[in-house]
Amino acid sequence: MTSLLITGARVYDHDGDVDQPPVADVLIEDSTITATGEEVERALGAQRRPERTLDARGMLLVPGFVNAHYHSYDLLAKGLFEEVPLEVWRHYTARMAANRPREEVRLRTLLGAVECLKNGITTVQDMSIQAYDPSLVETILEAYDEAGIRVVFSVSVRDLPDADTIPYVRELFAPDLLDAIGARAGDPARVMAFLRAQLERHRSARLHWALSPSAPHRCSEPMMKAIVALAEERGLPVYTHLYEALGHALQARERHGADGGSLVRYMDRVGLLGTRLSVAHGLWSRPDELDLLARRGARVVVNAVSNLKLKDGVPPVNELRRAGVALAFGCDCFSCSDTQNLFQSMKLCCLLAAAESPHPGLLSAAEAVRIATAGGAATAGLDAGAIRRGMKADLVLLDLADPSFVPFNSAARQIVFSETGRAVHTVIVDGRVVVRERCTTTLEERSLQEALAEAMPAYRAEFRRVERELEPLARAFAAQAARVNACDVGIERYPRRQAAPNPP
Ligand SMILES: [Zn+2]
Known part of the structure; x- marks a missing residue:
């Protein structure tokens, strides 16, 4: 069994304090969260030590x-x-x-x-x-x-x-x-x-x-x-x-x-x-x-x-x-x-x-x-x-030093209204660290980008060809869409629907 102990992070609990989540330890064994907070000490026992420890001070651990x-x-x-x-x-x-x-x-x-x-x-x-x-x-x-x-x-x-x-x-x-x-x-x-x-x-x-x-x-x-x-x-x-x-x-x-x-x-x-x-x-x-x-x-x-x-x-x-x-x-x-x-x-x-x-x-x-x-x-x-015992260890550490979280007033509101993805520091899937310090550990991103650079000229050329080929279809669909858009189905999802397209 492999074990990983995450220490020092604020741990987000949907049913707890979603503004100022408290700091707690989280123990992962193999692919599962096996203990959080006070449970960790008991789970580790007197002599047992985790195989690895991840120091996550200054971070917010979220599912x-x-x-x-x-x-x-x-x-x-x-x-x-x-x-x-x-x-x-x-x-x-x-x-x-x-x-x-x-x-x-x-x-x-x-x-x-x-x-x-x-x-x-x-x-x-x-x-x-x-x-x-x-x-x-x-x-x-x-x-x-x-x-x-x-x-x-x-x-x-x-x-x-x-x-x-x-x-x-x-x-x-x-x-x-x-x-x-x-x-x-x-x-x-x-x-x-x-x-x-x-x-x-x-x-x-x-x-x-x-x-x-x-x-x-x-x-x-x-x-x-x-x-x-x-x-x-x-x-x-x-x-x-x-x-x-x-x-x-x-x-x-x-x-x-x-x-x-x-x-x-x-x-x-x-x-x-x-x-x-x-x-x-x-x-x-x-x-x-x-x-x-x-x-x-x-x-x-x-x-x-x-x-x-x-x-x-x-x-x-x-x-x-x-x-x-x-x-x-x-x-x-x-x-x-x-x-x-x-x-x-x-x-x-x-x-x-x-x-x-x-x-x-x-x-x-x-x-x-x-x-x-x-x-x-x-x-x-x-x-x-x-984040609780028995759940799969699919977890994310957000860096609270990122401007999205400075000052840190509310975890939930700043995750939703301030964060953009920039603070994602570490990602764990099934108990395995797959992103560390904002880089994937499983893939060599540079070689993927090189392969992409090779593939794109042919892809773009094909896209232009398809675009030309589909021109008559796009025109026909414009007429079809105009007919559909004039219809009433008993509910409305456009706050101010207009029948005709906007002028250029
Ligand atoms: Zn879809």
């Missing part, structure tokens, strides 16, 4: 952050987009994710892990797209193993084509454009067989599996039921996208009349709505749908930066809180949030209440910290997200 909705596939597209509507952006990035060289896939997975770790994220829930290829899955999992981050991995699957799941495209798009977005249904049996085979792949203590039907409106009923059965058989969490955009609510009203125009009720009917389910976004959920999500114990993962950048609307944080829905936070794709940083997510989610009213919001800083750690861990069924 590791969980990026509960993440896609690593478009890391190389970071910064390539200004603001692009969701459907257009999806087709760019999906095209750029397909058939990429193995080395590029490895590189993007590693670089994503580095960025997350250095921002204090100890777990990512990577929903992989364009990964219907066993060797690709293997490449990604090997990279995660090398990086040392905890990953809840899933391959996003669907069987209904975009031509049937995006409103009005069958009417508005020429046949060649329908082919370009995908007009043929998939075979659920084949998809499920592929998933079953992947679940047999190696598991490490840091690799956990989940199932990801891409979105309820993109999956047929037989496929949803097959996923429910597999999740129950293997005890797996299920992640999906839900109501990211207005068009998804519109689609639900038109296609799911038998379920009251509701994708939430559709998921309930097929047996998916329960504690193992986390939905990313949930932005355009009606109040009755939020109530049902809350009653069934399903979680909503809020991706505020991505929602705002893709012009999906304003996440209804107050409504979610009012409905009592369990929450987690995610950073979504690299090219729609451009960073994997839960400090940004926490701050934004707390401040978004101003979109609704001048009154204080329903999300406090301390609650945001709990959601970003324990809330995220709960979406994967992990015993993590709090």
